[in-house]
Amino acid sequence: MCGIVGYVGHGKAKTVILEGLEKLEYRGYDSAGIAVIKDSEIIIEKKKGRLQNLENHLKDIDLDSDIGIGHTRWATHGEPSDKNSHPHYNRDKTIAVVHNGIIENYSLIKKDLKEKGYIFESDTDTEVVAHLLDFLYEGDLFDAVTKMLKVIRGSYALGIIHKDFPKELICTRKDSPLVIGIGNNENFIASDVPAILKHTKNVYFLEDGDIAKISADTIKIFDKTLTPVEREIKVIEWDYEQATKGGYPHFMIKEIFEQPKSIEETLNRRIKNSMPDFSDVLTEEEIKKIDMVHIVACGTAYHAGLQGQFALRKLAKTNSYVEIASEYRYMDPFVTENTLAIFVSQSGETLDTLAALKEAKARGAKTLAITNVVGSTISREADNTIYTMAGPEIAVASTKAYTTQVVMLQLLAIYLAEKKEVMTKTEVKEAINTLYSIPKKIEFTLNESDKIKPISEGLKDKVNGFYIGRGLDFNIALEGSLKMKEISYIHTEAFPAGELKHGSIALIEPGTPVVVIGMQSDLLEKTISNIKELKARGAYIISVGREDCLDLKNVSDSFIGIQDIDDIFSGLLSVIPLQLLSYYTSLSKGIDVDKPRNLAKSVTVE
Ligand code: F6R
Numbered sequence: 147m148c149g150i151v152g153y154v155g156h157g158k159a160k161t162v163i164l165e166g167l168e169k170l171e172y173r174g175y176d177s178a179g180i181a182v183i184k185d186s187e188i189i190i191e192k193k194k195g196r197l198q199n200l201e202n203h204l205k206d207i208d209l210d211s212d213i214g215i216g217h218t219r220w221a222t223h224g225e226p227s228d229k230n231s232h233p234h235y236n237r238d239k240t241i242a243v244v245h246n247g248i249i250e251n252y253s254l255i256k257k258d259l260k261e262k263g264y265i266f267e268s269d270t271d272t273e274v275v276a277h278l279l280d281f282l283y284e285g286d287l288f289d290a291v292t293k294m295l296k297v298i299r300g301s302y303a304l305g306i307i308h309k310d311f312p313k314e315l316i317c318t319r320k321d322s323p324l325v326i327g328i329g330n331n332e333n334f335i336a337s338d339v340p341a342i343l344k345h346t347k348n349v350y351f352l353e354d355g356d357i358a359k360i361s362a363d364t365i366k367i368f369d370k371t372l373t374p375v376e377r378e379i380k381v382i383e384w385d386y387e388q389a390t391k392g393g394y395p396h397f398m399i400k401e402i403f404e405q406p407k408s409i410e411e412t413l414n415r416r417i418k419n420s421m422p423d424f425s426d427v428l429t430e431e432e433i434k435k436i437d438m439v440h441i442v443a444c445g446t447a448y449h450a451g452l453q454g455q456f457a458l459r460k461l462a463k464t465n466s467y468v469e470i471a472s473e474y475r476y477m478d479p480f481v482t483e484n485t486l487a488i489f490v491s492q493s494g495e496t497l498d499t500l501a502a503l504k505e506a507k508a509r510g511a512k513t514l515a516i517t518n519v520v521g522s523t524i525s526r527e528a529d530n531t532i533y534t535m536a537g538p539e540i541a542v543a544s545t546k547a548y549t550t551q552v553v554m555l556q557l558l559a560i561y562l563a564e565k566k567e568v569m570t571k572t573e574v575k576e577a578i579n580t581l582y583s584i585p586k587k588i589e590f591t592l593n594e595s596d597k598i599k600p601i602s603e604g605l606k607d608k609v610n611g612f613y614i615g616r617g618l619d620f621n622i623a624l625e626g627s628l629k630m631k632e633i634s635y636i637h638t639e640a641f642p643a644g645e646l647k648h649g650s651i652a653l654i655e656p657g658t659p660v661v662v663i664g665m666q667s668d669l670l671e672k673t674i675s676n677i678k679e680l681k682a683r684g685a686y687i688i689s690v691g692r693e694d695c696l697d698l699k700n701v702s703d704s705f706i707g708i709q710d711i712d713d714i715f716s717g718l719l720s721v722i723p724l725q726l727l728s729y730y731t732s733l734s735k736g737i738d739v740d741k742p743r744n745l746a747k748s749v750t751v752e
Contacts, residue, residue, distance in 0.1 A: 148232075148246040148750075149173050149218040150324065151341050152305040154315045155332025155362045159214035160204070162334065166341035167197055167216050169389060172397065172540040173338065174746025175218035176226035180204070181233035181242035182214035183312045188242045192231035212362070213312060215305040215335075217244035220746050223252070224269030234273045236280035237264060240309045241287075243279070245272040246337055247301035247322035248751060255297065275304065287311050288359055291318060292372060295357070301497070301750070305335055318357040322750055323495050323523060326350040326358055326365055328379065333360050338748070339382050339519075340389040340538050347382040351521035380521055388537045396739045398541035398633070402725050403592055405546045406585035409718070411535035412550040413557070413581055420575050422561040427514060427530035428486075433565045436486045439466040440511070442474045442502045443490035444749070446544040446628060447551060451490050452621040453717050454555025460714055461569060461577070462562035471498040472752070475505035487511040490555070492539055492547035493748040494522020501752070503527055516554050518547050532558070541740045542747050543633050545725050548625065549718055553581065556715065580711065584718050587709040591722045598723055601688055601704045602730035605636065608659055612650070612685075613640040613724075615663035616673050622663045622717045626724030633732040633742045643669075643676040656684030661724070664691040664698045665708075665716035677701045688727075690720050 149170030153162040159182050167178055178200045179192025189209060193200040197218065217232035224230040233242040249255070252271035255278060260266070264277045278297060283290040287308040301321035307314075317324055317335045327334035327342035327349050334342040335358075339349065352358065355370025356377070369375045394400035416422055439458055441451035451468040458466040469479070471489075481487065487506035491499045494517035503524060507513050515528035518536045525531040534550035560577050563569035569577070605611070611630070613623035620642045627640040641650060643662070654660070660680050664673050674697060677687055681701065691698040693707030706723040732739045 148220050148337070149175065149341065150215070150244050150246055150303055150305050150335065150337045152215040152315050152317065152335035153332065154213045154313065154360055155329065156212055157210055158332070159211040160209040162345065163214050163216035164197070164201060165344065166334070166336055167218050169340040169343070170218055170336070170338060171197060171741060172542060172747045173218065173220070174542065174741070175220050177219045177228070177231035178217065179231045179233050180209065180214060180216040181244070181307060182209050182211035183307060183309055184209065184211045186309055186312070188235065188239055188307065188309050190233050190235060190242055192228055192233070194226050194228050194231060213307060213315060215242060215244045215307055215315070222248055222751060223271045230268045230270050232272060234268060234270065234276045236276040238280070241276055241279050241283070242307050243272060243276045244305045245275060246303040246750065249274060249298050249302065250300035251298065279306065287314065287316060288357070291316050291357060303337060313361050315360045316357065317352070317360065319352045320354045321497070321500070321523070324352050325521070326352065326360065328365065331362050333362065333365055335360065339384065340540065343382065343384060343386045343389055348379050349382060349521070350377045351380060351526070353377070353526070382520065384538050389540060396541065398543055398545065398729055398739050401539055401541055401546045402722070402729065404537065405549050405722070406588045408536045408546045408550050409553050409588070410585045412553050415533070415535050416554070416557050417578060420578055421564065422557045422574070422578065424532065424558060424561045427532055428561070430565050432512065433562055435484050437465060437484045438486070439464055440479065440481070440485060440487040440506065441466065441468045441490060441555070442471050442487060442499060442506070444471045444496055444498050446548045446625060447490040447492060449621060449625040449628065450548050450551035450555060452624070453552045453618065454488070454490070454559065456618050456621065457556045457559035457714065458562070462559045462566060463568045464559070464562055464566070471496065471502040474502040479506065479509065481506055481509035481511045483510045485511040486514060488514045488516060489524055489528060490516045490551050491524050492518045492536070492544055492551070494519040494524040495748045495750055496524070497750050497752055500524050500527060516551055518550070542742055542745045543629055543728070549721065552718055556581065580715055584711070584715065587711060587719055588722055590709050591719065595726050598706065598726045599730050601706070602727055603734055605634070605659055605727070605731045606734040608636055610653065611636055611638040611659040611661065612646065613638055613661045613663070614643040614646060614676065616643045616669040617666040618713065618717055619663035619666050619669070619673070619720070622720050622724065623661070625721055626661060626663070626728070629725055629728035630731065632745060633728050633737060633739055634735055635737065636731065643673045646676065647679060651679070651683065654680055654683040654685050658685050660685045660687055661727070662687060662689040662702070663720050664689055664695065665720050666713050670697065674698065674701055690723050
């Protein structure tokens with residue numbers, strides 16, 4: 147969702163901020179703006195629409211400055227428009243504010259400020275912060291910010307400048323991410339690391355309630371009691387190149403092609419002497435106590451969770467259940483101290499997942515995060531964290547984060563299985579070997595990606611479609627369908643293959659595309675019967691199965707063959723053609739693949 151970039155240093159504010167905002171475009175936004183202090187004035191420029199609009203508008207405007215803040219806004223309060231874009235001024239234009247999150251009590255504050263004579267230019271919740279600071283300001287910006295924080299409620303990451311403090315940037319956060327980048331005679335703030343990776347890999351992750359006072363050569367951090375604190379400097383392992391397209395036309399296709407490497411790195415991180423090792427997050431004693439595993443996540447991460455549940459049940463003989471995070475905390479989850487609650491989130495910032503984590507913790511569960519982002523809020527809130535090694539995922543549609551989450555959950559299941567002695571050491575080693583064979587097998591599919599293009603050409607004008615599968619294949623169908631919806635805008639639904647005939651088959655017409663995943667050997671015959679029912683009603687069948695599976699190929703209109711693999715790990719292979727199918731369909735429809743409409747990469751509102 148919204149993105150913040152701030153800079154204080156020497157002369158480069160405009161360039162650093164605009165380049166940084168570009169790197170945050172993937173988070174999703176509908177307007178962009180910048181504020182700098184120049185010649186003792188604050189200048190704000192902002193525009194509705196893509197960042198390019200703002201950049202075009204700024205071409206002939208001299209904004210060279212030592213200090214500034216920038217923002218990409220994803221509308222919550224007030225439509226996307228120039229006036230609702232951030233930054234926001236106070237009344238005499240001495241203060242500028244950018245904000246991510248939601249000020250929950252903004253209407254009360256707004257009413258109060260209006261009574262005091264303040265005039266509001268926008269419909270946003272953020273503007274109250276600028277006017278409230280104005281009201282509380284008595285010559286010391288930091289002091290005004292601390293007073294303002296006592297009044298506002300909700301979630302926020304804030305960047306604030308004042309024209310009388312042209313060398314000082316103030317930032318603060320609660321329930322919304324914000325990092326401080328440590329430079330050499332220059333410092334940065336950003337909602338996410340890729341925005342500043344070009345300039346530094348050394349960062350502070352602020353804790354909830356922290357306030358920082360930043361100049362070109364000092365960073366002073368205070369906790370919520372206003373006590374000066376030393377936060378640990380974290381060194382980011384990601385490279386700047388990983389956050390660029392590196393010759394690919396889109397981030398999504400680059401990230402699809404990165405999966406062999408990211409899966410291998412994820413395996414390497416957790417396999418020691420050919421055995422999975424999670425002893426740093428789960429001791430044998432803790433494992434013995436676990437009688438239930440909850441896996442909680444949203445969207446694609448939820449689909450990874452479904453595969454995790456499958457592995458936990460099949461391999462580790464462990465009771466497990468997966469829930470959508472936005473539902474979890476409202477369903478009175480049954481949690482005991484023997485519940486292990488796993489929260490899966492690429493960004494580590496998804497508010498629904500974070501709220502569910504807090505709920506499980508409050509109910510006494512042992513909490514474990516699986517996330518891709520070091521220092522993210524979810525990683526800090528959970529009792530323990532396991533990091534996937536996907537590297538930065540920039541495209542809105544998740545691909546490599548998903549497969550690395552699946553690998554991590556499967557490895558964790560194997561680890562539990564070994565500790566619970568329901569798998570022998572030999573079986574564990576065999577499973578690990580199979581997982582290590584996956585990157586090569588994915589490469590096989592990637593090398594054949596050209597074969598998928600013509601299939602997507604046939605899909606581009608369709609309005610509806612279905613994805614079906616049985617058992618684990620149904621979980622893959624769900625993920626394939628979500629990918630297709632989000633980047634091609636074709637309405638698809640996923641069903642267990644045996645379920646369509648219980649109602650939804652009424653929607654099948656001649657030419658309706660149905661994508662079938664047929665990797666579960668013991669269920670294949672039944673899936674093929676379902677295909678026949680669909681074909682009899684005119685469906686166009688696109689199937690994904692083992693390359694030598696003639697039974698499936700012969701009943702399909704288009705067939706995508708993948709390499710052989712044990713049924714239980716097959717989702718890591720069968721999902722690849724589905725990712726490619728949605729990518730190429732999106733391309734053939736001329737959609738902005740990396741930034742599909744209405745979506746945000748990091749969803750930090752409920
Ligand atoms: C779909 C997609 C989303 C995310 C979901 C959770 O391609 O990316 O469905 O999976 O919003 O996000 P994280 O994993 O960051 O919690």
